[in-house]
Amino acid sequence: MWYSLLIIILCxxxxxxxxxxxxxxxxxISQHFEISEAVLGATIAAMGSSAPEFASSAFSVVENHPTIGLGTIVGSAIFNITIIVGGSALIGKYLIKKRLFYRDGLFYLLTVGVTILGIWDGNISRIEAIFWVILFIVYLSWLIHDAKIGCPIPKEQFEKTTKRKAIAYIVIGLIIIGVAARFLIIQVATLTEAWGISESIFSLIIVAAGTSVPDFFTSIQAAKKKMGSMAVSNALGSNIFDILASIGIPFSFRATTSVETGISISLIGLIVSVGLALFLMRYKWNVTRKDGSLLIGTYVTYVVLIIMI
Known part of the structure; x- marks a missing residue:
């Protein structure tokens, strides 16, 4: 059991x-093809930092443990909107750009609504999964359009290296993420069975938090640089990718997937946390330390309740 726990931490x-x-x-590598930095920041940074969640979801389907993948994505969404947005505010009050709020915030609210409608009946069908993928393509196209016309988008700085080095980074990154995701799913299944705990509860809390680490550090660094809107946009953009692509793409290969009760109940926590976060952002177009503490408190409350249930 402790061996499995060690492997999970290493993953x-x-x-x-x-x-x-x-x-x-x-x-x-994209800079070598002269793709604008704005488009890079709007797409590659968000999707790259969400690669662990996507790989975990994909291998949960491959290993026939879809509950782990679903729990990871839903739990990660709650973690991002509370801990990442709230944690960034603890570093210092930051302003919210209106266009980012109306684009990312409201599209994320739509994403959550679609997710609840799809999962609430206890099943995810292939048609629903494909629809989520289509929604993600719409969002991605919107980001690229905004980037091209110069509207505010999250910007990430990339160091230009040789093509060979860039390709090596991509290959190494993909291999490590793929191998780690496979071992993660196997060890989580082993550990939960040995300890007699639910796969959904473990993935909603432990795996979700662990796979959200890249997003967390990205947003915290942005907040330290007084780029609060970027921190929020990173969290929201990653959540949109996590739900629409990380669930939609892998689960479109299954005719239907049953959803455990713990995940269905967590959807209530998701809509509450999203609603609270968006309200705090919209109220005075800023997020303060007090707001951050409230969001973190909301996550702690959710964890306690989901464990008790």
Missing amino acids: FIAFERASDYLVEGLGS
Whole structure:
């Protein structure tokens, strides 16, 4: 059992390092093709930092443990909107750009609504999963459009390296993330069975937090640089990618997937946390330390309740 726990921790560490390699490699190779930095920041940075969640979800389907993948994505969404947005505010009050709020915030609210409608009946069908993928393509196209016309988008700085080095970063990042995700799913299944705990509860809390580490550090660094809107946009953009792509793509290969009760109940926690976060952002177009403490308190309350249930 302790061996499985050690492997899981090592997988989380591997995710954090490999995501950095992947993002830097993708960013550098894209610069060689003269793709604008704005488009890179709007797409590659968000998707690269969400690669651990996507890989975990994909391998949960491959290993026939879809509950782990679903729990990871839903739990990560709650973690991001509370701990990441709230934690960034604890570093210092930051302003919210209106266009980012109306684009990312409201599209994320739509994403959550669609997710609840899809999961609430206890099943995810292939048609629903494909629809989520289509929604993600719409969002991605919107980001690229905004980037091209010069509207505010999250910006990430990429160091340009040689093509060979960039390709090496991409290959290394993908291999490490893929191997770590496979071992993670296997060890989580082993550990939960040995300890007699639910796969959904473990993935909603432990795996979700572990795979969200790259997003957390990205947003915290942005907040330290007084770029609060970027921190929020990173969290929201990653959540949109996590739900629509990380669930939609892998689960479109299954005819139907049953959803455990713990995940269905967590959808209530998701809509509450999203509603609270968006309200705090919109109220005075800023997020203060007090707001951050409230969001973190909301996450702690959610964890306590989901464990008790």
